[in-house]
Amino acid sequence: MSAPTGARAARYDHIPSPPFTHLRRLTDAGGVYEHARGTTPRREHGYCLDDVARALVVVCRESGPEHDDLREHYLSFVLAAQAEDGRFRNRRGTDLRFRGAPCVEDCWGRALWALGAAAEDPRALAAFDRGARWRSTSPRTMAFAALGAAEVLSVQPAHVGALDLLAAAAIAIGRPAPGAEWPWPEPRLAYANAVLPEALLVAGAALDVSTMIADGLRLLTWLVEVQTRHGHLSLVPAAGRGPSDRGPGYDQQPIEAAALADACARAYRITGHQRWLDGISRAADWFLGANDTARALYDPVSGGGCDGLERYGRNENQGAESTLALMSTLQHARALLTSDGIG
Incomplete structure (x- = not known):
């Protein structure tokens, strides 16, 4: 699909291009x-594989050589975080040593997404x-890995390992309960929630299973609706949201908006x-700024993203997860909405 043109694109031209200035500020050797x-x-807090992935x-979404140095740097980190058996360590200190035992937790799923x-x-590869x-x-961890498998299939469409991983992720996530008021496959919404329906979408498309695509679209439709209030997003707060919870809730996290955009x-x-x-x-x-407190989380001066939307404002810190969530969302907007789209 290509980006809209003319009048349709003009309605989105207030959306800026993703800035790399603060990401470069957060990056070193x-x-x-x-x-x-x-x-x-x-x-003093060091680095984590989750953020580097x-x-x-x-x-990797950017074309041209402008960010080749970052691409090589981040790939080298992900490769170094992998143990010989294929699992990953998440934490790295400023002494450049990785901490903890290799695992198959979120950092594994995000690493596979990045490698894909x-x-x-x-x-x-x-x-x-x-x-x-x-x-x-963890279904969510498997969903992150599924996105990496989908990326691999865009390079090697018959890749057996990627196809097997997508099938396993779809099974782990499960199907929405038909006709249920709460169709979500978990008792509560947690974090990066939209990765679950997205994983069903990529699995259904790759495996040619229309019911998976339908399930993914149903869950995503419900998720957008349950997180929309007065015409703007009112995101799941950091503590999650259950069937009886009513919004708005705080602190709202940028990762939720980014996962929805993905x-x-x-x-x-x-x-x-x-x-x-x-x-x-x-x-x-x-x-x-189109949110529950009408406060922008994008800082056009630094190029960073603030760490959360609070009841009376915003968290002024601009960490890696929030900045990358901002950048990822703006990439999709540039690709599919604006007149200078790259899609």
Whole structure:
């Protein structure tokens, strides 16, 4: 699908292009600093694979050589975080040593997503193959890995390991209960929720299973509706949301808006329906101030994203997760909404 043109594109031209200035501020020879005090990296907290994997996905979406240095740097970190058996360590100190035992937790799923995004590089594809032999007990972790498998299939459409991983992820996520008021496959909404329907969408498309696509679209439709209030996004707070909870809730996290934008972009590319462009627009506008407290989380001076929407304002710190969530959302907006789209 290509970006809208003319009058349709003009309605979205208030959305800025993704800035790389603050991401570069957070990046040094060791990786991407996880936390910041304001715009200043908090070096004492070191780095984590979760954030570097997010960063690799973001830079791999960019065409041209401008960010090749970041792409190589982040890929090197992800490769170094992998143990010989294919699992990953998440934490790295400023001494450049990785901490903890290798695991198959979220960092594993995000690492596979990032390696899939970089799969045109033989090093990334080999590392994906080593990691894709594992399975997680967490549906959300499996969903992150499924997005990496979908990226691998865009390079190698018959890749057996990627196809097997997608099938396993769909099973782990399960199906929405037919006719249920709460169709979500978990008792509560948690974090990065839209990754679950997006994983069903990519699995259904790759495996040619129309019921998976239908399930993914149903869950995503419900998720957008339950997180919309007075025409703007009112996101699941950090503590989650259950069937009896009523919004708005705080602190709202940028990762929720980014996951919705990811899933809506996927749904649009599969269906071509305008409603999913509207979802991307709402996610971008959430960062720009169309939210429950009318406060922008995008800092145009630093190029960073604030760490959360609070009841009476915003968290002024601009850590890696929030900044990358902003950048990812703006990438989808640029690709599919604005007149200078790259899609």
